[in-house]
């Protein structure tokens with residue numbers, strides 16, 4: 058029986074304990090990360106948990122459904138994680154944890170997350186928060202038995218927090234999508250799967266452009282701080298999923314799969330249920346899904362908004378290979 062609590066080290070088959078490897082997506086919402094982590098989570102030795110950043114708010118406080126279909130409080134996977142980490146989730150003060158998260162893990166706090174020692178009170182709050190996260194990831198590693206935990210939190214601040222979390226070997230999976238596709242997605246009304254009649258907020262094109270630039274730059278900057286960062290474009294993923302998923306394996310020094318993952322069948326992926334927190338409605342889908350780039354923005358994003366996003370994101374957009382009216386398949390910056 059695994060012990061309860063403890064920091065984020067996982068006992069390996071050879072009896073040794075090593076840091077828990079967390080592969081966390083970073084970037085801007087609506088870039089295809091739900092699809093990406095569903096597939097990466099089905100690679101050998103991997104498990105996906107969805108967006109752990111929403112554990113307090115959507116899991117513990119609102120009891121939203123897990124990707125397996127059960128309410129969070131009834132999900133056997135998350136119940137066991139809570140039991141191993143804390144002797145059960147009720148042992149944690151959920152409101153206090155949410156408040157603690159909001160006081161340390163926001164974009165505005167990222168400079169302090171880089172040098173937390175300059176403000177001792179911040180450092181103490183951060184230590185309290187990361188100690189809790191450490192126990193949760195250790196429990197996830199034990200319950201799942203996976204070597205790599207795939208987290209689709211995306212928020213740059215979450216990655217900067219994980220970099221400071223004891224016992225975690227953090228890898229960033231930087232997912233990028235053409236900003237015009239991102240802008241179009243945020244302009245649409247999308248109903249929250251857990252709350253019929255309630256829609257996700259919509260962002261104006263100018264806001265999307267700003268967040269696309271800052272989000273991508275902040276994730277890219279992690280490489281300067283020693284975090285391995287693997288950059289991937291959504292458009293390349295749907296065009297060549299086997300090739301892109303093999304890049305993930307190679308980045309982890311694992312052997313690539315010569316015939317591609319077994320869940321890929323031509324341009325379709327066979328998805329199995331996963332215990333994912335938060336994420337877009339496709340996290341509940343199982344069975345075969347067609348992998349096709351969502352290019353609706355080309356015909357449906359109004360010309361004025363398209364010009365605005367194209368102009369505001371010009372430099373970084375070109376750097377990531379999104380030149381002209383369409384992304385260039387397969388082209389990546391050197």
Ligand SMILES: [Zn+2]
Nearest residue numbers: 123125132332
């Ligand atoms: Zn579940």
